[in-house]
Amino acid sequence: MTDGDGRGAAERPPLNDTQRRIVDAALEADAGLFVQASVPGSGKTYASGRLCAEFLLRRAAAGVDRPAAGLAVVAFNRDAAAKLQPEVTDWLRQLVADGTTPAARRVADRTHDVSRLVGGFRRSETVGTVDALLARVFRDIASELGFDDPTVDSDHAVDRLHGDAFEAVCADADLVAEIERVDDPPQ
Numbered sequence: 001m002t003d004g005d006g007r008g009a010a011e012r013p014p015l016n017d018t019q020r021r022i023v024d025a026a027l028e029a030d031a032g033l034f035v036q037a038s039v040p041g042s043g044k045t046y047a048s049g050r051l052c053a054e055f056l057l058r059r060a061a062a063g064v065d066r067p068a069a070g071l072a073v074v075a076f077n078r079d080a081a082a083k084l085q086p087e088v089t090d091w092l093r094q095l096v097a098d099g100t101t102p103a104a105r106r107v108a109d110r111t112h113d114v115s116r117l118v119g120g121f122r123r124s125e126t127v128g129t130v131d132a133l134l135a136r137v138f139r140d141i142a143s144e145l146g147f148d149d150p151t152v153d154s155d156h157a158v159d160r161l162h163g164d165a166f167e168a169v170c171a172d173a174d175l176v177a178e179i180e181r182v183d184d185p186p187q
Contacts, residue, residue: 012094019047026051027058045080048073049087052127053095054103056088056117061103067117072126074133081128089118 015023026034034051036044052073059067075081095104096114107113121127125136169175 012090015047015050016043019043019050023047023051023054027054045075045083045087048084049091052084052088052121053091054101056092056121057095057101057103057107060113060117061106066120068120068124068127071121071124072133074128074130076130078129081132084127085122088121092117 014020022034022036026032036047038044052071055071056067059070064070073084075084092114095101096108099105099108107117126133
């Protein structure tokens, strides 16, 4: 069996009861924060992949232009974040190939949508590590916070900060006197 882009859909085992309850609760909510806290190897990425795939399929079936835009998925490290994209891709392909849900059946009728959903998810700036998501949020609000150039981890930004700090110190006569005292210690 193949999906819309001609690749075979690998058969994936069903979610266990706990995973299914988490996925169902998240999909039934209008909005919210859903956290999976458990030990390594318990299936967080597997269940998250299914959740994301079903979410994307429902939004695509509803005619949303950019289904991934309504989704933020974060992991605490790069390895976990990197594993999420293949999980979502595999789940999308299987759900559409099997016609598992009404949304998957509607998307299956439009064969280009599977590739579009995969690509949109892969390009999403709200899927990745906590650090990456926070950096994106900072870039979005940096100017509102008074930062002209929201460059993060840049030598230029550090040099500029040092220069700004030095100018501020030089503008204060008391601090200039202290600097001169440190620069020219008594002998």
